[in-house]
Every structure is written in C-alpha cells, then in structure tokens.
Amino acid sequence: MNLKITGLNFDVTDAIKSYAADKLERINRHAANLISVAITLSVEKIEHKVEADAHLAGKDLHVEATGQDMYAAIDVLMDKLDRAVLKHKEKSGDVRGSRPEIADE
Template identity: 45%
Template sequence: MNLTISGHHLEVTPSLREYVLTKLDRVTRHFDQVVDINVLLSVEKQKEKEKRQKAEVNVHVKGKDIFVESAHEDLYAAIDELMDKLDRQVCRHKDKVQDHHHASAKRLDAPDLQ
C-alpha cells in the first residue's frame, strides 16, 4: 500500500501525520485490498473563518477509485469527518464486491404444492 500525505499552504507536522495514520487504520482494517492512498490537507484563503481547513483523500482500491473531501474550521475535526465518510464508502464498496453470491432459485424454499 502506497501512502502519500501532503499539505497545501500547510506544513504536515509529525503529529498530523500520526493522527491521519491512526485514523486510516480503521479503513484498512475493514478492507485490505487498498492499493494507493493520497491525502491532501490544505488551508483555504477565504475571508470567513468557518470551513477553512480542508482534508481530501483519494483511495485506489481494486476495481474503483474513492474520493472524499471534508472541510471544517478545525483540521483535526475535518480529518475525523473525512475518515467517517471514507469508512462508509469503503464498507459500501466491500459489500458490493462481496454480494455476488446469491442463493440459486433451486435452493430457495418453495411452498409444497400437493
């Protein structure tokens, strides 16, 4: 798994890097076929204070690319929200991939016709 954490108008400190890594553990625990993860942390140059801190992640899993973004006034809260969204999307993708085993029509319980 390739992991890239970068910052735009922001220096990625070791504490930020460690925080993102601990949050990503939850996603990789649910789905182990992750090929590549790109995380971009940025600060927007907006006049209002709200939702200036922005976190984006692009996850390349087998068969699909998943992109999630989140903005908040606190960068750690934006990362938390981002990982919640990413976790939901990864679980949904995993369910779609694994849900190809359906019971055949012969095996379904049919009512006895007498």
Template identity: 45%
Template sequence: MNLNISGHHLDLTDPLRDYVQLKMQRVERHFDKMLDAHVVLTVEKQRHKAEATVHACGGNLHAEAVEGDMYAAIDQLIDRLDRQTRKFKELSRDHHAKEAQKHVFEQ
C-alpha cells in the same frame, strides 16, 4: 497500503502526519484490498479541508470534508471513507456463495 500525505497552503507537521496515518488504519482494517491512498490537507482562510482518494482493487473511492479545525476535518473525512469502504466491500462480496453452500448441505 501506500499512503501519500500532502499539504496545500499548510506546513505538514509530524503530529498531523501521524494523526492521518493513525486514522487511515481504521479504514484499512475494514478493507484489506487497498493499493494506495492520497490525502490532501488544505487551508483557505478559516476553512480547513481534508480530501482523500483511495485506489482499491475494483475501484476508486473519494471523500472530502470541510471544517473549522483540521483535526475535525480529518475525523469527518475518515468517517466518510469508512462508510464508503464498508459499502464497497458489501457490494463486492459474492452473495451467491451462501446459496451454493445451502444447496450442498441440503442434499
């Protein structure tokens, strides 16, 4: 997966970039059909905002989180993306394949 990380009113440090990459691996683990992701980290006064758009086969996922700490915002963002990817994967799964196998084994 191609991962783009950018900062708005924020200097992206290597530890921050590594933290986002490490956390995005959790989302990749659940859903392997992701093409690319774009993560934007923004600071406005005391608001730390993290938002991500993930392009996958069959659709796009978007999530954002606002916290007082950037690392907490990234954690919350990944939790939301993880929930969305599991739901997207469940919806894209073919549920009728189980029924077809069931009928084959009954005969």
C-alpha cells in the same frame, strides 16, 4: 498500503501526519484490498479542507470533508471514507447475486 499526505498552502506537521495515519489504520482493518491512499490538506480562509483518494482493487474512491480545524476535518473524512469502503465491500461481495428461492407448490 502506500500513504501520501500533501498540503496545499499549508505546512503538514509530523503530528498531523501521524494522526491521519493512525485514523487510517481503522479503515485498513475493514479493507484488506486497500492499495494506496493520497490525502490532500488545504486551508481556505477559515475553513480547513481534507480530500482523500483511495485506490482499492477494482475501485477508486474520492472523499472530501471540511471542518473548523484540521483534526476535526480529518475525523470527518475518515468516517466518510470508512463508510465508502464498507459500502464498496458489501457491493463487491455480492458478485453472483442471490438466487431467488423457489416456493414448493
């Protein structure tokens, strides 16, 4: 999995990079088909904003979150991304659909 972390009007420290990478490991366990993730960090006045673009096999996901500090925003983002990946995994697993059962009469 490729991970790219960038900052807009914000210097990304090594501590924030390692924190985001550690949080992303949980999502990587749920989705083996995770190809790349691009995380963009920005600060707008007093609000910290985090966006993630995840590229899975057959699907691109975009998730964003805001918070009072950068670590809280990363936590919210990873929770949202985890739910989105699990939802995609459920949908993609049911490719053929379930067959309706035929009642014996």
